[in-house]
Amino acid sequence: MKSYLGKRIVTAVLCVFLALLFNFIIIHAAPGNPIRILAGTDSVNEEMIAELTQKYGLDQPAYIQFFRYVGNLFKGDMGVSIYTGQPVADEIISKLGPTLLLCLTSSIIALILGTLLGIFCARHVGSALDSFLGSISYLFDSTPSFWLGLMLILVFASTLHLFPTAGMFNVRQNAEGFARVVDVLYHLVLPSTALSLTLIPYYFRIARTSVIQVGNEDFITTLRGAGMREDRIYRKYVFRNAILPVVTVFGIQLAYIVSGSAIVEIVFSWPGMGSYMMTAISRRDYPTLMGIYLVISISVAVMMIVVDVVYTYLDPRISRSEGK
Amino acid sequence: MNIKKFFCLFLCIALALCMFTACGGDSTDNTDTDSGEGVESEVTPGGTMLIGMGTEPITLNPNGKVDSNMGIIAPLLFSKLMTVTATGNIVCDLAESYELSEDNLSYTFHLPENVKFSDGEPMTSNDVKFSFEEIVKQGGQAAGVFADVASIECPDDNTVVITLNNPNAAFLGSLGYDGVYILPEHVYAGKDWLGEDGMQTPVGTGPFVFNEFNSGVSLSVVKNENYYKGPDLPYLDGISYSFIADVDTALQSFKNGELDIMGLIPSEASTKELMADPNYNCYVNMYASRFYLGFNLDKEPFNDINFRNAVAVGINKDDLITKAMETCCVKGENYFSPLFNWANDPAVTLPEYDAAKAAEYMEATGLEKDADGFYCHVELATYNYEPFPSMSQVLKSQLAEIGIDVKINMMEYAAWDENVAQNHDFDMTVIGTYIGPDVSNFSPHITTGGYFNFMNYSNEKVDELMTSGAGLVAEEDRAPYYQEVCGILAEDLPIVVIGEWVAYTPVPAYVHNYPLSDEVKDKVGTSDMSETWMDQQ
Numbered sequence: 001m002k003s004y005l006g007k008r009i010v011t012a013v014l015c016v017f018l019a020l021l022f023n024f025i026i027i028h029a030a031p032g033n034p035i036r037i038l039a040g041t042d043s044v045n046e047e048m049i050a051e052l053t054q055k056y057g058l059d060q061p062a063y064i065q066f067f068r069y070v071g072n073l074f075k076g077d078m079g080v081s082i083y084t085g086q087p088v089a090d091e092i093i094s095k096l097g098p099t100l101l102l103c104l105t106s107s108i109i110a111l112i113l114g115t116l117l118g119i120f121c122a123r124h125v126g127s128a129l130d131s132f133l134g135s136i137s138y139l140f141d142s143t144p145s146f147w148l149g150l151m152l153i154l155v156f157a158s159t160l161h162l163f164p165t166a167g168m169f170n171v172r173q174n175a176e177g178f179a180r181v182v183d184v185l186y187h188l189v190l191p192s193t194a195l196s197l198t199l200i201p202y203y204f205r206i207a208r209t210s211v212i213q214v215g216n217e218d219f220i221t222t223l224r225g226a227g228m229r230e231d232r233i234y235r236k237y238v239f240r241n242a243i244l245p246v247v248t249v250f251g252i253q254l255a256y257i258v259s260g261s262a263i264v265e266i267v268f269s270w271p272g273m274g275s276y277m278m279t280a281i282s283r284r285d286y287p288t289l290m291g292i293y294l295v296i297s298i299s300v301a302v303m304m305i306v307v308d309v310v311y312t313y314l315d316p317r318i319s320r321s322e323g324k
Numbered sequence: 325m326n327i328k329k330f331f332c333l334f335l336c337i338a339l340a341l342c343m344f345t346a347c348g349g350d351s352t353d354n355t356d357t358d359s360g361e362g363v364e365s366e367v368t369p370g371g372t373m374l375i376g377m378g379t380e381p382i383t384l385n386p387n388g389k390v391d392s393n394m395g396i397i398a399p400l401l402f403s404k405l406m407t408v409t410a411t412g413n414i415v416c417d418l419a420e421s422y423e424l425s426e427d428n429l430s431y432t433f434h435l436p437e438n439v440k441f442s443d444g445e446p447m448t449s450n451d452v453k454f455s456f457e458e459i460v461k462q463g464g465q466a467a468g469v470f471a472d473v474a475s476i477e478c479p480d481d482n483t484v485v486i487t488l489n490n491p492n493a494a495f496l497g498s499l500g501y502d503g504v505y506i507l508p509e510h511v512y513a514g515k516d517w518l519g520e521d522g523m524q525t526p527v528g529t530g531p532f533v534f535n536e537f538n539s540g541v542s543l544s545v546v547k548n549e550n551y552y553k554g555p556d557l558p559y560l561d562g563i564s565y566s567f568i569a570d571v572d573t574a575l576q577s578f579k580n581g582e583l584d585i586m587g588l589i590p591s592e593a594s595t596k597e598l599m600a601d602p603n604y605n606c607y608v609n610m611y612a613s614r615f616y617l618g619f620n621l622d623k624e625p626f627n628d629i630n631f632r633n634a635v636a637v638g639i640n641k642d643d644l645i646t647k648a649m650e651t652c653c654v655k656g657e658n659y660f661s662p663l664f665n666w667a668n669d670p671a672v673t674l675p676e677y678d679a680a681k682a683a684e685y686m687e688a689t690g691l692e693k694d695a696d697g698f699y700c701h702v703e704l705a706t707y708n709y710e711p712f713p714s715m716s717q718v719l720k721s722q723l724a725e726i727g728i729d730v731k732i733n734m735m736e737y738a739a740w741d742e743n744v745a746q747n748h749d750f751d752m753t754v755i756g757t758y759i760g761p762d763v764s765n766f767s768p769h770i771t772t773g774g775y776f777n778f779m780n781y782s783n784e785k786v787d788e789l790m791t792s793g794a795g796l797v798a799e800e801d802r803a804p805y806y807q808e809v810c811g812i813l814a815e816d817l818p819i820v821v822i823g824e825w826v827a828y829t830p831v832p833a834y835v836h837n838y839p840l841s842d843e844v845k846d847k848v849g850t851s852d853m854s855e856t857w858m859d860q861q
Contacts (some may be wrong), residue, residue, distance in 0.1 A: 010424070032738025039390060051463060055518075082387075083382040085519045094539055150572055158576050165577040171542040171564045172374055269568040271420070271540020278569075279379055284738050 008308060012301035017070075019297040020290070024066050026141035027289050032286040034082050035059070041190060055182040056082050058286075078294070081280075088291035092273070096295075098168060099272030102265070103257045105188060106195035113196070113249050114203025119239065122206070122211035134208075137201035149267035156190060163190050195261055199253065202247035206249055210242040217241075242295040242313055251307035255300040259292075368859045372544075372562040373835070376574040376587030380567045381541060383522035384511075386505040387455065387464040395502045396851045400545050400563060401442070402507070402528030405433050405452065405484075406500035407849040410609050410840050412663040414461045414497050418506055418529065418552075429474075430493035435482040439552040441508045442526075442533040449478035454509040456486075462517045466503030469495070493797045494762035500849075501761050513822045531558040531854035542566050551854070559837075559857035584835060584858065589827065590849060591710070593769060595651040598830035603697045607840035609850075612661045612760030613717070613825035618779045621818060625689055625700055626751060632817040634685035635752075636675040638726040639719065642821055643677075648714035653823040657742050659810040663698055664763040666799045667806035672814050674821050682726040698729040705744050705753040708734040715754060715822075745778045753778070756825055763806060764794035770809075770818065781818035832861035 033213075035052045053059050057068065072079060078088040104152065121130040140148070157165040164170065169183045214220065215238050223233050262274030269275075279289040373854070377396070383389045386398035403418035416422065419433040439447040453476045472492060477485045488495060498504065508527050515521035523600075524535045531551060532545035544564040551557055568574040571588050577587040590598065599606040605786050617635070619626035626632065641655050658668035691699040703771045704719065706712040713734055720730040735743065744750045757776065767790045770772035772782040787810055793805035813819075831838045837855040839848050844855050 029743040030739075032432045032736075033742060034738075036741050036746070037738055048463065048467070078522065083523045085389075085516075087381070087520075091539075098540070146570075150576075153573060153576050158580055161580070165580055166568050166570075166573045167566060168541050171544070172372060174536075174544075266569045267573055269541075269566070269570070269573060271538070271567070275540065275569055282736060282738065294798055 023293040032284045078291045106192045108194040110199035114200040115207040118204040118207025120209045141201035215240045255303035337580045356752045369559040375585040377565045388517040400532040401530040402505035408500040410845040432640040448481040449484045469498040497761040558854040562617040604830040613758045615756045615822040617820040630688040638682035640677040649711045656821040669807035672810040699727040701729040702751040705750040
């Protein structure tokens with residue numbers, strides 16, 4: 001197990017480095033110059049552009065910029081934003097909190113609801129509710145998250161006045177302490193609902209399919225033949241085996257959701273990584289973008305390893321086969 | 325009711341509500357604008373105003389980096405010697421008065437007494453000198469404004485004398501524009517304005533005092549109890565800016581009453597809807613920003629005056645504005661903005677739509693129609709946000725009628741800047757850009773090698789006239805130079821001016837003395853909320 005984990009970590013580090021290199025090339029290949037955007041359009045001249053280009057080291061060849069960046073990373077320095085002049089690491093940390101709150105809440109809600117509904121439908125295959133929920137899952141799966149977000153705002157904020165339209169807390173009241181916690185949760189309802197609704201279909205379909213698959217396995221038929229009660233078969237054998245793909249999807253999705261929640265964050269003005277990334281892209285803020293992509297790469301790599309480890313605990317066959 | 329039925333019912337209701345809300349909405353064809361507030365009411369001080377803002381400021385130093393968001397917040401926290409009002413007038417802000425020497429070289433500004441910064445320290449003429457000298461030293465956004473300053477002297481605590489090397493008509497207006505705020509030397513000396521110190525806590529002499537900045541969420545300011553124009557001003561207890569990137573979300577927040585001022589520009593349909601609503605006053609304001617179409621004069625057939633003439637008279641501006649730009653543009657009539665009408669030659673107007681003439685000009689180019697009936701196939705480069713996509717579509721259909729096949733190339737600003745402005749890789753482009761606060765700021769667009777002259781237009785006479793016009797101060801002395809430029813531009817046609825950028829700003833009726841309102845638009849800057857108040861808090 002230890003050597004397996006070691007191999008996985010080495011592979012993950014290599015993957016993160018390649019992702020970093022790939023992102024660097026893509027970012028610099030995209031048209032647009034951050035310095036010219038920074039300089040704006042009032043009282044600007046070529047001398048100012050040249051001075052700023054030199055200040056941010058963008059006058060150096062691309063490969064020097066890259067290795068300088070990687071070198072600084074080893075010293076724990078992710079650079080400073082061309083725009084705000086603030087350390088990228090500090091900015092990312094301040095944005096990670098709201099994103100994790102939104103993403104974890106939504107993912108857990110989606111995991112529980114999607115899986116439960118999937119299991120329910122798997123046990124009632126062909127029923128009217130199974131068909132209905134199957135159709136609904138495709139509907140939400142194909143619904144753009146920005147549209148869904150806007151519809152939730154129109155219904156629950158503008159029409160019913162049940163929830164606030166946007167933001168993370170009430171700026172006018174600016175509550176503190178426990179009242180602030182309640183206020184944040186209140187503001188969290190609509191964005192997490194929008195994100196959950198787009199995630200539920202994945203868990204629903206995977207749980208449903210895998211429960212049906214495991215339910216049709218020979219050993220389950222044997223258990224049925226032996227006279228074991230259906231509830232006990234499902235509780236003790238089917239769910240335990242069927243949960244593995246759901247865990248995999250949950251882990252992978254959790255890693256990608258940091259960037260995937262961008263649209264929902266923008267629609268609901270949620271101050272997280274997503275909207276931060278979109279702004280950095282439009283401004284071509286190279287250090288910020290590299291920092292964001294680094295965090296996403298690391299989170300994907302880490303989650304892959306975590307999923308594998310969790311897998312081995314859930315399914316002892318995997319650890320045994322790794323050991324061979 | 326069991327869980328299954330309840331769940332089905334809930335989903336049905338939610339879906340039905342979604343459908344109802346998505347398809348609903350009031351429609352109206354009432355497009356009356358209400359730009360006045362009517363009867364003057366008694367001021368009700370107090371309350372915190374909530375305003376939307378697309379993205380957060382990238383700096384809290386108003387003289388450091390270029391930042392349109394800080395440009396909105398800065399007048400609340402800081403003061404300038406002068407300010408530019410919504411009507412384009414240059415009026416005194418922190419300065420009580422000023423005089424210009426007879427040789428047009430020395431400006432003497434008189435400052436009021438007992439002005440204090442928000443930290444309680446007194447403001448003196450030395451802070452003005454420090455601010456301007458530091459802007460140059462640090463390479464602040466307005467460093468170019470002081471490039472021709474010979475000296476800044478402080479004969480006493482309340483007098484500043486700025487002497488220029490050459491007369492410069494644009495100088496006074498520049499002191500009322502962005503990036504020239506008066507900062508306290510004891511707070512800002514020795515700091516890196518463009519670097520990490522850019523986010524230091526702001527200290528100024530404005531009507532409000534910085535309170536809190538929650539990155540990604542909001543920025544708030546509270547009333548400055550020691551404001552030098554007080555004791556009543558400002559009327560509001562505070563202002564909070566809420567960062568909302570999505571226009572549709574901001575619109576819903578605004579309509580739900582969560583925002584007092586939307587802050588972002590609503591879509592054309594939403595603007596019309598709000599204009600028709602009696603609960604809002606819609607202020608219409610023209611800025612010195614213009615929409616124009618530019619040609620790449622280094623390429624054929626754009627270097628042919630007949631082709632440019634054909635495009636100029638082939639565009640039906642009235643139709644274009646009605647179809648694509650009704651709530652953001654008024655038709656242009658002259659080569660300079662109407663805000664600088666003194667510079668326009670009344671005898672030289674912009675080309676008017678004339679399909680027959682356009683056909684004649686196209687014939688004169690010597691181009692021949694292909695099998696599809698087009699003389700040529702060209703690309704129109706533009707930005708990917710409204711009104712440019714809609715504008716481009718209408719232009720495409722209008723130019724097709726005179727035999728020009730247009731392929732639209734929409735780009736985000738960064739890509740446009742690289743392709744068009746830097747690499748000069750385009751055929752035609754349509755843009756909207758600020759050309760102020762002085763008429764001489766048109767120079768970078770039309771003079772040889774100008775920063776915005778991506779057309780590569782070059783005419784020595786225009787260069788000479790624009791330079792001469794900027795070196796004089798009185799409008800009557802400057803006018804002949806600019807009027808001659810109008811005549812040359814009409815002959816050369818490096819650009820086709822489409823119109824003036826106007827902003828329709830819907831403001832709830834309970835908000836009074838908004839900077840764009842008739843009551844104050846001639847005396848305060850466009851973001852100065854010192855006299856604004858609300859009768860609903």
